[in-house]
Amino acid sequence: MTTKALAPHSVDGSLDIYKRAQHLIPGITQLLSRRPSRAALGFSPIYAERAKGCRIWDVDGNEYVDWMSAVGPIILGYADDVVDAAVKEQIDRGSVYSIVHETSVELAEELVRLIPSAEMVRYAKGGGEACTVAVRIARGVSGRDRVLFCGYHGWHDWYLAANLGGEKLGGHLLPGIEPIGVPACLEGTVMPFEYGDLNMLEDLLKQNEGEVACIIMEPMRTELPPEGYLEGVRELASRHEVVLIFDEVSSGFRIALGGVQEFTGVTPDLSVFAKAISNGYPMAAVVGKREFMEPASRMFISSAYWDDNVGIAAALATLKELQRRDAVSHFERLGGEFKARINKVAGDVGVQAECVGVAAHPGIRFQVDDPADAGKVATLFIQENARRGLILSTGFFFNCAHDEAALAKTEEVVGESFAVIAEGLAQGRLDELLECEIQEDLFRRLVR
């Protein structure tokens, strides 16, 4: 089954800029997930010209329906009129001052109203640094050093120290990360635990009794937590008098406005929100119960741009718009429809692919008989989607601008991409069909 003739697709303009960047910017992009080598190099766009709603135009003039939503931050849509008007108004009043602005208090009031664990609030600009603030507060409050974690929490020393003395981050971040530049003296200060395994967490707490400052975890990704799991973590944290931190940098605002903690009814002591909080303007918040947050006023946690009012104005406008547009219902409907259509075309084409997980944040899984084919299939999917005007890989984030037109185009394109994959698998022609390098074990190459 071969697909219809394709219009020519070129990203030559992107590739020219990429060549310039190779001499100037180590790693090319600042976020790993945006690296061109993580996509289909030669087919995926690298440099954007502009974006609006759920669409991106690249420097070559190609238009794409984008499902990545900037890897999470875009929740209302690119260049959202309401948020951008609030930002422009703030810019006209000044972005950051020698003093502060009332909007910082208004945003705190809104976060406290929306998020179950929030009684007090601190701000930052990125998710990783906000996690670092939360861990600092937990260490400061408890007077203990050790950290138990589950999930991805940024690039900082406290977290990457997990890989000192042996690979521990493989299942949480990526395999093969060498903790280059992380002080060796941090070895043993941070330990991972398996999601869903309460016995393992309990064992770690017992083995490190009296030494653990906090448990920090992503409470959920695409799958619902096992029955009673988060309640069990909460109970263990309380029993061992350990601060419980939910990292809601990626889970926040899509499944429920108050995060996974609102959705599941399990309330942590501290939580971290970033990314979607401000629809594309740098902003993050650490929120938590008064007894844990108040002592932070005596800790040295301070940065000039954390009082910047552009991110604060954007966050305030974003949170109000999410409520006004009933975004949570939109994601539920959109996700249900997206899953149904992807699964229908997979069935029609006869490819072993399934869209799984909660409607607000599902993922696509391919099943291949030979594990060596997994990377090829995933890259072929990105390649075939990109050349047809779709930015879609197996992981993605919804936004409020994703509409019926985006869904219809996606259904058509994914059907064609699945057909190419099915053909490659059935005829053993994956290598021939793949016209770019496989997305691969990136870190190992980078750290050399």
Ligand SMILES: Cc1ncc(COP(=O)(O)O)c(C=O)c1O
């Ligand atoms: C759960 C989680 N924590 C922390 C981070 C780091 O956030 P940032 O990239 O804004 O530093 C991310 C980013 O993807 C994340 O998903």
